[in-house]
Amino acid sequence: MLLAAGQLREHRLKVTPQRLAIFHMLSNTKSHPSAEMIYNSLRETHPTMSLATVYKTLDALVKASLIQQINVGEDAFRYDANTDSHPHIICTHCHQVYDLETDELPDLKALVAEKTHFRLSHEQLYFYGTCPDCQSEIH
């Protein structure tokens, strides 16, 4: 992937097959996978890659602001190639994590900054419930 390689180079990160695979996989999914999920999904194509490498790569990508780490309240962190600080909605039944379009919600940052006098850097908004698919499945 030329694009990914360029982005890595810009941050003075060496372009390795492992990094390309992880970054590429994250860029082409909407599933917000955990480190373990990434590791398992790349096992077929990269059978020698270790879980430690997945963690080190994710750490490098987060530090370079090429991906973001999110914490939906499960045991493990999830990763997202969309680096905007956008709200997520999580199905507590199937554990899928979906994006919410930012423009669908009012901007709270300015309001909170005004009320609290904090200098705000980012926010994390999570909504939990049952997704439409799981709702019909339960019935």
Next chain:
Amino acid sequence: MLLAAGQLREHRLKVTPQRLAIFHMLSNTKSHPSAEMIYNSLRETHPTMSLATVYKTLDALVKASLIQQINVGEDAFRYDANTDSHPHIICTHCHQVYDLETDELPDLKALVAEKTHFRLSHEQLYFYGTCPDCQSEIH
């Protein structure tokens, strides 16, 4: 503490000194402590209490909906005796966690439910930044 004892009994939990101490400590702080912080702060008065007991007690209190567990994105969980699902604001400098009054923010739940067709159960809203105290300290 009579109040706390009664709340424990209502949920068929035995009233023990350890549970009273933990519940009481959580009810009288605004600091959203972690299990470790609770353990350390009760060491003086309850030197024989183990960290495992703190975890088991917190688990029992969460299950009884007497406290809530929050996940501000740090390594460890934090606990809050305020069981309403209210937004938090976290100082990334001093790691303090503050409450935000719910009525200061618009209610997003109905809006999100309408847009996504999820059946929503709860939400977690976290704002990150530098608190006023740390802002002046840095200068």
Next chain:
DNA sequence: CTTTCTGCAAAAAGTTTGCAGCCAA
């Protein structure tokens, strides 16, 4: 050729569990 990266294994950190004895009801 230098520096960074990988992959293995071991360690760390937070949390959970098994179990024997203890205590609230």
Next chain:
DNA sequence: TTGGCTGCAAACTTTTTGCAGAAAG
């Protein structure tokens, strides 16, 4: 009395780290 609770130690899970060899630039 008895079923639930405590406290200890051991286990477990996710993530981090040290290090030797491998690969990128």
